[in-house]
Amino acid sequence: MRWVAAWRERLRALIFRARQETELDEELRFHLDQETELLLEAGLDPQEARRQARLRFGGVERFKEEVREARGTGVIDCLMLDTRYAARRLTRDWRFTLPAVLILALGIGANTAMFSVVNRALFQPLPFADADRLVNIYQNVGESSQPWASSYPAYQDMAGYTDLFSGVAASMMPTQVRYLAGPLVRTGSAEYATSNYLEVQGVDLPMGRWFTAEEDRPGAAAVAVLGHQAWTSKFGAAPSVLGQTMRINGVPVTIIGVGPEAYNSNFHSGWVTDFWLPISSVTTVGGRADVLQRRDEDAFLVRARLRGGVSLPQAQAAMTALGAHLAKEYPDDDPGRGISVLRSDEVLVHPQFDTILGAGASILMIVVALILAIACTNLATWLLVRGLSRAKEMSVRLALGATRAQLARHLLVESTVLAGWVVRWVTSWRNGRFDWWRSWTCRWTQAVASTTGCSASRWHCRY
C-alpha cells in the first residue's frame, strides 16, 4: 500500500526530525567528500576540487529544503507554525478575541444545547434489555381518547394480568424535592417507582441495589437510589454515598444504590432524575397522602414486559376490556376512558408530544442554525474590521514573498483556533445536567465549530 508507506514515512519524519536532519547532513557531506576525492584524483588542487564538487552538486540548502518537502511534513510544519502564531496573536489581541469568542459561543452554545435535546429524544435508542418486548401502558384522556397516564389503582389492576405480562412497573412523573447536600439545600427531581421498576425494564445498577418490595411498604424506613448524574456532579462520584442518610424534603432517607448511567428518567428526554424512591414513600417524603388511592390522579407511567408468545394486539385487547370494565365500575373517575398499549421503543418521550416533537425539533434546529449563521456574519464583520486594520501587515507579508494562498491559510487557521477555543469553553461550561450525551453532542459541536471557523474565514478572506 503506497499511501500507508507514505504516511508511515511522514510520521517517522515528524517524530525523528532531529535525527533525520543530522542524517541528511551526514549524507550530503559524504557525497561532497567523495566527489572532492574523485576530482583530487583527477589532478585538481584541494581548494579547486572542493569548489568544483560544490558546483556540480548545486545549492546544498535548496536540495535540503526539497528533501524536507519530499518527506511530506511541510504541510504539517506550516500548519503547526500557523496555529502557534495564531494562538499567540489572538491572546495578545484579547480586546478583539473576547467579543469574537462571545459571539461564537452564543451561536454554538444555542446550537449545542438544542442538538443535545434533539439527539436524546430522537436518535438515541432505549437502553433497555429486549426493548422490543417492553410496552408502555397509558390510560387515555379527553374526548378523542388520547394516551395520557395512569392512576395508581388502575396500575394495580393492570399488574393483575400476570398471564400477559411478566412484570408491570409504575413510576410517578418526576416531581421536585429539596434535599440537604452538606450545608446546602438543593432542589432536585425525584421519581417514585415500584420495586420491580428496574427488573421490568432490564437495566443494571452500577453500584448498590434497588429497593425491595419490603422497602416499598407504607411505614418502611425511607430509602433512595441516587441518580447517576447527581452522583457524579453533586457527590463527586464518591462510593461512600452508599449507606449515607440524607434529608429529602426533611425526611431522613438512606442511599442504597446509584442509578444506571444510560438511563436517567422515565421521561426519555432531557429530564434527569436525582432520586428514585419507593412509590409508597410518596406519602411520607412526597407529602401527598392520597395519590396512591385516587383514580383521578393520572400521575403514573406504566411500563410492562410482555410474556413470551404474547403479542401486542393480545395485550391491547385485554387492556381495552379492562378500560371498559373500569369505566363501568368507576363512572365518576374513569368515565369512558380507554387504555392504550404502545411499544416502548416506538415512544420517544410521550405519545402526546412525539408527533409535534419531530416537527418541532426540525424547526428548532433550523432556528438555531439561523442563529449560528447570524453569529457567523457578525463574526465575519468583526474579523473584517480587524482585517482592515491589518491591511498594512498583509501588504508587508505579500511584499516579503508570502503567496495569497499562504495568507488565506493563515487567516483560516486563525479563525479555526478561535472557534476551537469556543468549543473548549462551551463544552466545559455546559457539562452540568446535559453531559449525559457528551460524546455525540461534543462531536456535533466540533463539527459546527469547524464549519463556522471555515465559513467565517471564507468571509474574512474576501476583503
Place this chain on the structure above:
Amino acid sequence: MAHDQSELLQGTLELLILKTLSLEPLHGWGISLRIRQMSRDVFQVNQGSLYPALQRMTSKGWIRSEWRTTENNRRARYYMPTPAGERELARERSQWERSSAAVNWVLNSTGNTA
C-alpha cells in the same frame, strides 16, 4: 552541445535510480557516479537533485535505506529497491519501451503510408 545534455525529467531520474539500484545497493554518490558512467555523461544534472528524488521514492515505498560502512571505513546511507520498487521498474520499463518505440516509428516513417 547544449542539446545533447538533455534536461533530466524527474520521472526519468527515478527510473534511472531504480535501474541502478536493481544491480546493487548503493549510496547517493555511488548512484550519481553510476548514472554518469552508464549514460556516458549525457545526463548532466545537479547531483543534489538526486536526494529529493531518493526521498520521494522512499516515501512512495519503492526504495529503502540503511547505514553501512564503505570500503574506506566511512558511514554512508545505502539505498536498495523494495519489492514494490522492482515492480515499478518493470512497469516503467515496459511503458518506456512502448512510448519510445512509438516515437521511433513516427520519426522513421517516410510519410508514404498516409
